[in-house]
Amino acid sequence: MKSVIKHRAILRYFLASLTFILLLTSQLSAQTGDPEKGKGLFNANCAACHKLDKKLIGPPLEGISEKRDREWLHAWIKDNNALRASGDADAIAIFDEYSGMAMQAFPQLSDQDIDDILAYTDNKPQATPASGGGVATAASLGIDSLEVVKGKNIFNANCAACHKLDAKLVGPALANIADKRSSEWLHAWIKDNAALRASGDADAIAIFEEYNGSPMTAFPQLSDEDINAIIAYTSHADILEPKAAVAGAEDSNIAKLPASTAWITYLVLFVFALIALWVYFMSNNEFLKLVTTIALLITVAYFGYAGLMGIGVDQGYKPLQPIAFSHKIHAGDNKIDCEYCHSSAKHSKTSGIPSVNVCMNCHKGIAEYNGPVTSDKDKAFYDGEIQKIYDAIGWDSEKLAYIEGYEQKPIQWVRIHNLPDFAYFNHSQHVTAGGIKCQTCHGPVETMEEVEQFSPLTMGWCIECHTTTEVKVENNAYYAKIHEELSKKYGVEKVTVAQMGGKECGKCHY
Amino acid sequence: MASNKKYWKSVEELNENSSIVEKLKQNEFVEEIPTDQFLGDKETLEASSTSRRDFLKYVGFTTAAASLAACEGPVIKSIPYVVKPDDITPGVPDYYATSIADGYDFANILVKVREGRPIKIEQNKLAGTSGTTNARVQASVLSLYDDNRLKGPKANGEATDWATLDKEVVAKLNELKATNQSIVILTGTCSSPSTRKLVEEFSAMYGNVEHVVYDAVSESATLDAFEAMYGERALPEYDFSKAETIVSIGADFLADWQGGGYEAGYAKSRVPKNGKMSKHIQFESNMTLTGGNADKRYMVKPSEQIQVLLNVYNAIIGGGSAKETSVNEGVEQAVKQLKAAGTKGVLVTGIKDKNAQLLALAINKALNSEVMDIVATKNIRKGSDAKVAELLANMKAGKVGALITNNTNPVYTLPNGAEFAEALKKVSLSIAFATTEDETASAAQYVVAVPHYLEAWGDVSIKKGEFGLMQPTIQPLFNTRQFQDTLLKWTGSSQSYYDHLKGFWKSSILGGTSWNTALHDGYYKVGATVERVANEVDLAAAANGLASSIKSSELELSLYTKVGLGDGKMANNPWLQELPDPITRTSWDNYLVISRADAEAKGLKNWTVSNGAMNGDMVNVTVGGVTLEKVPVYIQPGQAPGSVGLALGYGRKAAVQKEMQIGVNAYPLFQNFKDVQEVTIEKVGGVHEFACIQLQHTLMGRDEIIRETTLEDFINKPKEDWNPEPKISYEHQEANLEEVDLWDKFDDSWGVKFNMSIDMATCIGCAACVIACHAENNVPVVGKDEIRKSRDMHWLRIDRYYSSDMTVERGREEGIYGSGEFFESQTHPSDNPDVTFQPVMCQHCNHAPCETVCPVAATSHGKQGQNHMAYNRCIGTRYCANNCPYKVRRFNWFKYFDNNEFDYNMNNDLGRMVLNPDVVVRSRGVMEKCSLCIQMTQATILQAKKEGRPVKDGEFQTACSNACSTGAIVFGNVNDEESKVAHLKEDKRTFHLLDFVGTQPNVFYQLDIRNTNEA
Structure with a gap:
């Protein structure tokens, strides 16, 4: 109960603010700038520190022109230091609020550019005009948005396995189903469609036959309220859309910030180089020359050795894959277990790249992407990637059926972890027998948009782990006797992999 | 050792002045590096236009180019299935039960399949002696990936398609049927019940059809003799495990005699149990595998072998007087031993004469031999020489309208193959079913490409009352269609052979058993229940006929x-x-x-x-x-x-x-x-x-590598006499080995410790293990020239030693012991030598001499008893091979894969499909050797770990121990006191190779025992 109240409050606040912003800004933005251009500029210049709806490094910028006057904004963006220096109270307050961290100045932005950006920040909700309209009508039509939310939850729990709103899945698309069928009919159908058919209802029978006589599950457990909520959701699902869109406006541009310390290294190197040159060409101090020579030799040897040791080590290898498969979306956002797709990891030496039929377990139903998007990877991009799976296996996403006689095209992934032939590695040994988490070697894959080689995969790296890792002997009768003998021999409670023989050459090289 | 015999492997070794033998003893790598060839030739050097500066330029450029080229790693693709078959987990092998029946070799087997590729043949232990594999069966998996296989059907030398072929052939067959011309189906032995039914259906449809069976090396004589005596054209089965006396006159029954498969039973009778083991007397002309294993072998010319048989026959049944032969004493012994053994005696003969086989059958019948089984007869040779001769005559006379050959190659195997090819031209329709375009297929009008047995369905009945199924283990590699499917097509059936087979089995064989169970087991036993009453056969006439056939x-x-x-x-x-x-x-x-x-x-x-x-x-x-x-x-x-x-x-x-x-x-x-x-x-x-390769890998003159004793000594004398503990001289005193050791002690009493036992009494030298090792460990083929240079790569070799039957005792008795004559009589190679087989692989020494000399520690000792070899670490100094007392290390002189100089299976994509993905293919310049199949032992351990249970005895196997049908090679964990190998280690026949060297190997041997008892 408590959570519902909380939800209600948040939602009301949210919808209200959205409506408010929308109504106000839609008038202003039209005259002052081009929101499309503004979006590009925003992403290029501001998005590293600002988001529209959330505080990032700087404050959220949505509707900022309502808070500050335009002139002030122009001045602040172009050179906020100067503004502060001029003694502007607001400017100083912001500066203090953000712990004295100055914002970068953007003198290169023209007035028009800034207007465009402001148009974008003000106009943001209009990026999805339908939702904007939806909100406006929702409020005006007096739809109980709470009921819609409730309906969504019930829909997802009960209906979504077979129905989508906008497309046919196992059953028909349900968006605006209330326009097609009467409420009573829907109630009767959902609760017990077999009974409805038995009663001789023509519509019911027609649907049954259209779907090749596969009956829909009956839902007698749903109350009339529940069903009303579902119907409300199917009719007005769009009012919930903006939330997703706004929440999705996060950007990964932070990662693109230039490494600010690199120049220090170059400077130091440059200074050293100058000193060395001076020693050799200007100084007559023989001792200094000797010392410099030795230092140079040691440096060259050190870097040379490090360089040579790195040959063949492909840590960070992140090849372009034929499908922009995001582990972040699958394993991170949707929390799919690693071994759901890489199912052979627990049985076999190879973890196994999932075959396309594994993808289809979910993607039969998920034909389009509805998650957060970024500027370079929009919805169309992701949908295109999903389409690649269908192209590989021959799935007709319109008819929701496999195309008969389709010549399947295997997906040619690029292998990231390339262990040389002479090293034998077995996943199941580590995953099943050792109980090691995938992330131990593969890193935080669930946060990776594109997977890269996280570990060096050098022998030293293997050995180090084998030396320190204790064997998981609990509840494994295989180890019972061996562990007893070994712990006596080494006088330890826990035996490491190395003590068990995990450092012997022939265990991995054969 | 015990008998102070001298052993030798080559006649050359008996030549005291041979410099080569001495050289080989001292130096494993005989040939000097031929630097003279290019340095010594001054003229060529001077005539060369490449100056030193140029040379340096080339070297510099090559180095730079190589380093630049190495900067970017290759992009490796990883392509998963689109739809993964349920039963395949990449990286985990599947085993399918199937059968081989290629007309010469018949066995129920298991096939190891990785990612849809068959890579290894194993015995099907459910099927008993029908499930054993010989070297050819083990190697048959490679023939699947033969690039010379037929890739599609052909008509008159041109590629054609199935529809056209079917249309043309059926039209011609109908034409022949209309004119009632004879259609002959000529096949190798076809022991498939369902195929025979199909042939019957085909015959019923096309009228004048005859099925002629032709074996290239036939057992026609035995089949005819058995038919005369017992009324069915079949081969009697022998269970040598029940034998106390085995007399063989020219029968190489441990190899291919009557289709083989007798070694498992034979080996069981060769280990003394309660002071008893079988006595095996062999009369033969060629030195065979069987002769090499015999207790007593007599050299008898083929024509004289007939007389030997007659003499034995006369002594046991006929009562006629014996005719003089060169081996009277042997014949006498054989008769005595047979009579003494009674029902546990057996006589077999390889003389290809109906009368001779009749006499052999009669002798066994007279002995009431338990060894010979006339009920559960064998079906693996059915060829009739007479019928084949008749067919050829008919073909020449133009009386044959159509000839359909399957699984046979008469143009090559008939003595008058060219005549056959010529006669084939007179046949208006000739069709050859073949896997390769062999001699017969090239002479036929139509060539029907058939799949390899690993791609096909089928069944086989090796023995009466026992059935085996054949199932595909891979998608067909080429555009092939099997014989049975084609017959179905030509008889107008729309059924597939698979359906036919399943239906046939359900209705005729299985009874209530489920098809899936039978297919899973690959073997189904009903049991033979035939009442056989021996016909009255005029044996005297047979004996007379046989006597008159002797033509010396x-x-x-x-x-x-x-x-x-x-x-x-x-x-x-x-x-x-x-x-x-x-x-x-x-x-x-x-x-x-x-x-x-x-x-x-x-x-x-x-x-x-x-x-x-x-x-x-x-x-x-x-x-x-x-x-x-x-x-x-x-x-x-x-x-x-x-x-x-x-x-x-x-x-x-x-x-x-x-x-x-x-x-x-x-x-x-x-x-x-x-x-x-x-x-x-x-x-x-x-x-x-x-x-x-007999001269290579000599053992530094340490002849004591072989140990054997006689049954008599084994029973009556203490172990010290025939299998003494090694003693060495230390500070002028005799000392036990443990007292003097270069190496530190190493605690291996915990966990797993592998040992391998090789029983020389039951090892018959069949070499199935050598091929199994080849397949399991990706051992390269090096070719004839390299073998000549003693660069063979076999990880496992079977040494064959000769020794004379002159013993110290006999020398003393005859008063020549200690004289030159004694030495001469021991070593004269014209004497009939005793033969001993000894499989030798890396001995996995606990104190390994190879490990101490490796400058880069590429070879090291594992706690589990295996001597490891890290190929990636090896730099190829070959010190290890030099220091190995057993000469079991093999050096990769060349890159044997992807190299046109070694154009064998590892040089083409198809042939490489047989490689075991769990074992690395070694590159040039590294040493390799037996690993005790560490990939298999590790897999077994992992399986146990995953299932959370200790490893059971018998689970640990190597390729060789798995392939050994006689059970001579036993492998296991010696720290498990209950294990078979731990018991064997305590056996008093156990010894280590060259134990006095102190290497403490983890491979040990059980010494050979000869039954010299006389009746």
Whole structure:
């Protein structure tokens, strides 16, 4: 109960603010700038520190022109230091609020550019005009948005396995189903469609036959309220859309910030180089020359050795894959277990790249992407990637059926972890027998948009782990006797992999 | 050791002045690095236009180019299935039960399949003796990936498609049917019940159809004899495990005699139990595998073998007087032993004569032998020589309308193959079903490409009342269709053979058992219940007939088959070509084996050249007007004087890669289906180069590597007499080995510790383990030239030692002990030597000499008892091989894969499919050796870990122990006191190779026992 109240409050606040912003800004933005251009500029210049709806490094910028006057904004963006220096109270307050961290100045932005950006920040909700309209009508039509939310939850729990709103899945698309069928009919159908058919209802029978006589599950457990909520959701699902869109406006541009310390290294190197040159060409101090020579030799040897040791080590290898498969979306956002797709990891030496039929377990139903998007990877991009799976296996996403006689095209992934032939590695040994988490070697894959080689995969790296890792002997009768003998021999409670023989050459090289 | 015998592997070793033997003893790598060849030739050097500066430029450029090229790693693709089959987990092997029935070899087997590729053949232990595998069955998986296989159907030499072929053939068949012309189906032995039914249906449809069965090396005589006596054309089964006395007259029953498969039973009778073991007496002309295993072997010319049989027959049944032979004493012994053994005695003979086989059957019947089973008979040889001869005559006379051949190659295997090919032209419709475009297929109008047995459905009944199923283990590689499917098509059926097979099994074989169970097991036993009453056969007439058939000649030729190539079906299989013959230790060849006496008389010689390889003279061999030219001569100790031998199956040309078109085709001498022929030989000029490895890998003159004793000593004398503990001299005192040791002690009492036991009493030298090791460990094929340079790569070799039967005791009795005469009598190779087989692989020493000398620690000791070899660490100094007392390390002189110089299976994509993905393919310049199949032991341990249970005894296996059908090789965890190998280690027959060296190997041997008891 408590959570519902909380939800209600948040939602009301949210919808209200959205409506408010929308109504106000839609008038202003039209005259002052081009929101499309503004979006590009925003992403290029501001998005590293600002988001529209959330505080990032700087404050959220949505509707900022309502808070500050335009002139002030122009001045602040172009050179906020100067503004502060001029003694502007607001400017100083912001500066203090953000712990004295100055914002970068953007003198290169023209007035028009800034207007465009402001148009974008003000106009943001209009990026999805339908939702904007939806909100406006929702409020005006007096739809109980709470009921819609409730309906969504019930829909997802009960209906979504077979129905989508906008497309046919196992059953028909349900968006605006209330326009097609009467409420009573829907109630009767959902609760017990077999009974409805038995009663001789023509519509019911027609649907049954259209779907090749596969009956829909009956839902007698749903109350009339529940069903009303579902119907409300199917009719007005769009009012919930903006939330997703706004929440999705996060950007990964932070990662693109230039490494600010690199120049220090170059400077130091440059200074050293100058000193060395001076020693050799200007100084007559023989001792200094000797010392410099030795230092140079040691440096060259050190870097040379490090360089040579790195040959063949492909840590960070992140090849372009034929499908922009995001582990972040699958394993991170949707929390799919690693071994759901890489199912052979627990049985076999190879973890196994999932075959396309594994993808289809979910993607039969998920034909389009509805998650957060970024500027370079929009919805169309992701949908295109999903389409690649269908192209590989021959799935007709319109008819929701496999195309008969389709010549399947295997997906040619690029292998990231390339262990040389002479090293034998077995996943199941580590995953099943050792109980090691995938992330131990593969890193935080669930946060990776594109997977890269996280570990060096050098022998030293293997050995180090084998030396320190204790064997998981609990509840494994295989180890019972061996562990007893070994712990006596080494006088330890826990035996490491190395003590068990995990450092012997022939265990991995054969 | 115990008997103070002298053992030798090559006649060359008996020559005290041989510099080569001395050199080989001291130096494993005989050939100097030929630096002189390019440095010594001053003229060439000076004439070269490449100056030193240029050379340096090239070197610099190459280095730079190589480093630049190495900067970017290759992009490796990883392509998963689109739809993964449920039963495949990549990286985990599946095993399918199937059967091989290629007309020569028959067995119920298991096939190891990785990601849809069959890579290894294993025994199907459910099927008992029908489930054992020989070297050829083990190697048959490679023939699946033979690039010379037919890739689609052909009509008159042109590729065609199935629809056209079916249409044309059916039209012609109907034409023939309309005019009632004879249609003949000629096949190899077809022991498939469902196929026989299909042939019947085909016959019913096309009227005048005859099914003729032709075996290249037939057992027609035995089949006819058994039919005469017991009313069915079948082969009796023998269970030698029940035998106390085995008398064999020319029967090589441990190899291919009557289809083979007897070694498992035989081996069971060769280990003393309660002071008893079987006594095996062999009369033969060629030195065979069976003769090598016999307790007593007599050299008898083929013509005299008949007399030996007659004498035994007379002594046991006939009562006639014995005629003088050169082995009277042997015959006497044989008769006594047989009589003493009674129902536990058995006589077998390889004489291909109906009368001889009748007498053998009669003798066993008279003995009431338990060993011979006339109820559960064998179905694996059905060929009828008479019918084949009749067919040929009919073809010549133009009386045959159509000839359909399947699984047979008469143009190659008939002595008058050319005549057959000529006669085939008179047949209006000739169709050959074949896997390769062999001699017969190239002569036929239509060639129907059939799949390899690993791609096909089928069934087989090896023994009466026992059935095996054949199932595909891979998608067909080429556009092939099996014989049965084609027959169904031609009889107008729309059924697939799979449905037919399933239906047939359900209705005729399975009873209530489920099809899936039968398919899973691959073997289904109903049991044979036949009442057999022996017919009255006029044995006296048979004996008389046999006596009158004796036709002695000055030189008699016995044609035989080798354990490698058999009848030549798999001539294009490089594993089998490279497999050294267990007796001659020669690979890549066939040759005329001849006795020393005959060779000396004809001025024929074998000699060893400076690099340790063997050369020999050549002769022209003439039989009945047919001459084979330039046949190399191999002087074989133990060959009966007045006899020579030549192996069949070689010299095939059609659909055989150039490297393997080797040896001479002896089938033209196999006239009238007789394997014994009167022969004349004539020395011709020229020298033949053998790829013989018998001189290589000598053991630094340490002859005590072999140990054997007699049954009598084994029972009556203390162990110290015949299997003493090693003693060494230390500070002028005799000391036990443990007292003096260079190495530190190493605690291996916990966990797993592998040991391997090899029983020399039951090892018959069949070489199945050598091929199994080849397949499991990706051992490369190196070719004839490299073998000649002693660069063979076999991780497991089977050493064959000769020794004379002169013992210390006998020497003392005869008063020649200690004299030169004693030495002479022990070593004269013309004497009939005893033969001992000893499989030798890396001994996995606990105190390994190889480990201490490796400068880069590439070879190291594992806690589990395996001596590890890290190929990636090896830099190829070969110190280890030099320091190994057992000479088991193999050096990769070349890159043997992807190299046109070694154009064998590892040089093409198809052939590489047989590689085991769990074992790395070694590159040039590294040492390799037996790992005790660490990939298998690790997999077993992992399986147990995953299932959370200790490893059970018998789970640990190696490729060789798995393949050993006699159970001579036992592998396991010696720290498990209950394990079989731990018990064997405590056995009093146990010894280590060269134990006095102190290497403490983890491989140990059980010494050989000869039953010299006389009745």
